[in-house]
Amino acid sequence: MKGILYGLVAALSLSACDAPQPTASPTAPAAARLPIIDMHLHARRAGYMGPSPPPMCAPFAVMPRWDSSKGAEEGMAFEVMPPCASPIPAATTDEQVMRETFAIMEKRNIIGMISGDPDLLPTWKAQSAGRMIAGLDLRIAKDDPRSLTPDAIRKLHGAGAFQVLGEIMAQYEGIPPDDPRLEPYWALAEELDIPAGIHMGSGGPGDPYFGSPGYRASNSSAFGLEDVLVRHPKLRVYVMHAGYPLIDDLRAVMFAHPQLYVDISSIDYTEPREAFHAYLKALIDAGYGDRIMFGSDQMIWPGIIEPAIQAIEEAPFLSPEQKRNILYNNAARFLRLSKEDIAHHNAM
Numbered sequence: 185m186k187g188i189l190y191g192l193v194a195a196l197s198l199s200a201c202d203a204p205q206p207t208a209s210p211t212a213p214a215a216a217r218l219p220i221i222d223m224h225l226h227a228r229r230a231g232y233m234g235p236s237p238p239p240m241c242a243p244f245a246v247m248p249r250w251d252s253s254k255g256a257e258e259g260m261a262f263e264v265m266p267p268c269a270s271p272i273p274a275a276t277t278d279e280q281v282m283r284e285t286f287a288i289m290e291k292r293n294i295i296g297m298i299s300g301d302p303d304l305l306p307t308w309k310a311q312s313a314g315r316m317i318a319g320l321d322l323r324i325a326k327d328d329p330r331s332l333t334p335d336a337i338r339k340l341h342g343a344g345a346f347q348v349l350g351e352i353m354a355q356y357e358g359i360p361p362d363d364p365r366l367e368p369y370w371a372l373a374e375e376l377d378i379p380a381g382i383h384m385g386s387g388g389p390g391d392p393y394f395g396s397p398g399y400r401a402s403n404s405s406a407f408g409l410e411d412v413l414v415r416h417p418k419l420r421v422y423v424m425h426a427g428y429p430l431i432d433d434l435r436a437v438m439f440a441h442p443q444l445y446v447d448i449s450s451i452d453y454t455e456p457r458e459a460f461h462a463y464l465k466a467l468i469d470a471g472y473g474d475r476i477m478f479g480s481d482q483m484i485w486p487g488i489i490e491p492a493i494q495a496i497e498e499a500p501f502l503s504p505e506q507k508r509n510i511l512y513n514n515a516a517r518f519l520r521l522s523k524e525d526i527a528h529h530n531a532m
């Protein structure tokens with residue numbers, strides 16, 4: 185997710201059942217130390233959302249409204265009414281973003297797929313104490329200096345710079361998932377067997393008017409990925425933000441394409457809890473509980489990670505096993521982690 189307002193705005197042989205049992209730290213309750221994989225973390229500068237970013241609601245009770253006679257700064261309803269119960273302040277320095285993110289990762293034993301600012305990532309990796317799976321944000325618009333060519337990505341991958349191609353930001357650029365401009369990237373990810381994650385879902389309210397003129401909500405539909413899946417059957421891809429809120433499209437595509445996974449990032453902490461739980465329950469009830477992966481989409485509000493986890497832990501319709509699948513086991517399978525990796529995570 186990126187929006188101005190969200191400131192407001194070799195196949196793994198281990199299954200969920202035979203993953204090693206965790207060893208609890210003597211200083212924390214066992215449940216607090218079971219490992220969690222966050223498939224959607226970002227290394228961002230504190231100024232990523234502009235100066236003086238507002239606190240974040242986790243969750244929102246009411247979605248922002250815009251008076252279009254006014255500009256973004258004065259017109260967007262930053263003053264969400266009613267105000268959120270416990271606003272999460274934005275970090276104010278780059279150092280604070282990183283330090284507080286890692287503090288929560290350490291506290292909750294989180295291993296995170298972290299993508300973001302290429303100038304920050306080496307520092308984050310050095311400070312991560314082995315908790316980081318390196319991602320690569322992808323933009324492809326020709327006029328964007330952050331865009332990367334397939335050749336550049338091949339070189340970065342060859343140099344071991346990243347393990348997951350994501351977050352693919354095409355929706356913000358007005359590029360549908362099955363657009364010919366993305367095709368060489370899908371082909372490359374399939375050829376090199378790189379797991380890939382593409383943003384398909386909510387960004388920030390008002391994105392098409394404030395910062396991402398190409399953003400279209402219609403590109404959230406999982407149907408947009410269908411031809412890509414057919415063209416690249418070995419592609420390991422997950423829909424970031426689970427194509428929210430287009431549940432019927434997602435269910436149809438997850439049924440026809442049983443290799444497809446999703447993450448539930450950002451919607452798990454921004455959406456009103458009942459709306460998020462209804463979406464998650466619909467996926468669970470439809471039989472897709474083994475392809476849903478936890479993600480937070482932490483950007484500059486490290487305090488949102490724990491509310492995102494709580495949205496899973498407190499879901500009354502999830503069994504303890506379903507919670508563990510979402511928080512860890514499904515991602516371990518998708519990433520094809522080794523038995524050794526999993527044992528290590530349980531001992532961290």
Ligand SMILES: [Zn+2]
Nearest residue numbers: 185186383424
């Ligand atoms: Zn996103």
